[in-house]
Amino acid sequence: MTVTDADPNSLNSHENVVFDRSxxxxxxxxxxxxxxxLSKETRLLDIGCGAATLTTHLKKETGAEVIGVDVDRPSLVAGRSDNASDLLLGEGAHLPIADGAVDVIIAIESIEHIPDAKEFVIEARRVLSEGGVLWIKTPNRRAHDLFQLAKRNWSLNRHFHVSLFTPGELQNTLSEWAQSWVRPGLAEYQREKLAGIHPVIGWIADRVPFESLPLATQPSLVVRAERQ
Structure with missing residues (x-):
C-alpha cells in the first residue's frame, strides 16, 4: 500500500502528532x-522511515529511486505531503518488496524495534540485489543498559527496544555478510540525553573520545554489511 492511498481524515487528532528524529x-x-x-541508478530502501525526512533528503541529494517502509500509518501520512518517494506500510521482518528489488537498505535505529531481528536480516538479504549493501545503526546493548540504569530504570524494561545487540551479537547475526564497522562516537542528541541525567555526566561525556574507544564501548553500533 502506498501512502497516497491513505486518507488523513481517517486519523484521530492525537495520531497526527508525529515525531521524526531521523x-x-x-x-x-x-x-x-x-x-x-548512492547514485541516480540506485534503488534505496529506508526501513523504519517514519515521516520520511531522511528518505526525502537522500533522494534530493542523490536522485536515487527511494522507497520508505514503516509500520506507523500516521507517520507515513505526515510524510506524504513533502515526499518524492514511494512510502509503504509494512514491517521490517515482512517487507512488501519483491526479491532483489533494491540495491541499498538503510535501517537507522530500526532493528531494535523489530521483535524478530534475524528474520529482518533474512528479509534484507531477500530484497537486496547481489552485492547490495545494508547500513545498520542501532544502540549498543551495553551502553543502552548503562543509560537505563543511570536513569534508575532498574528493571531494564525493553518494551520499546526489543532487539538490542552487543557488537559481537550483531556480528554473529550478520555472519553471512561482508562487514565494515564504524566507531561513531557520541552524537549530539546522545550528549543531550546524558546531560539531561546529570550535568556532571554530560561534562564527562563531552571529554571522553568515544570515537577512539573499542566497539564494545561505543554508544551506537554502525555497520555497513554487503550481501555476498
Whole structure:
C-alpha cells in the first residue's frame, strides 16, 4: 500500500502528532557515508522511515529511486505531503518488496524495534540485489543498559527496544555478510540525553573520545554489511 492511498481524515487528532528524529539519529557524517553508496541508478530502501525526512533528503541529494517502509500509518501520512518517494506500510521482518528489488537498505535505529531481528536480516538479504549493501545503526546493548540504569530504570524494561545487540551479537547475526564497522562516537542528541541525567555526566561525556574507544564501548553500533 502506498501512502497516497491513505486518507488523513481517517486519523484521530492525537495520531497526527508525529515525531521524526531521523536527521538527528543519522548525523551528517553517516549520511555522507550512505550517500557515497548512492547514485541516480540506485534503488534505496529506508526501513523504519517514519515521516520520511531522511528518505526525502537522500533522494534530493542523490536522485536515487527511494522507497520508505514503516509500520506507523500516521507517520507515513505526515510524510506524504513533502515526499518524492514511494512510502509503504509494512514491517521490517515482512517487507512488501519483491526479491532483489533494491540495491541499498538503510535501517537507522530500526532493528531494535523489530521483535524478530534475524528474520529482518533474512528479509534484507531477500530484497537486496547481489552485492547490495545494508547500513545498520542501532544502540549498543551495553551502553543502552548503562543509560537505563543511570536513569534508575532498574528493571531494564525493553518494551520499546526489543532487539538490542552487543557488537559481537550483531556480528554473529550478520555472519553471512561482508562487514565494515564504524566507531561513531557520541552524537549530539546522545550528549543531550546524558546531560539531561546529570550535568556532571554530560561534562564527562563531552571529554571522553568515544570515537577512539573499542566497539564494545561505543554508544551506537554502525555497520555497513554487503550481501555476498
Amino acid at each position: 536527521l538527528k539519529t543519522c548525523p551528517k557524517w553517516l549520511r555522507e557515508r550512505i550517500i557515497s553508496d
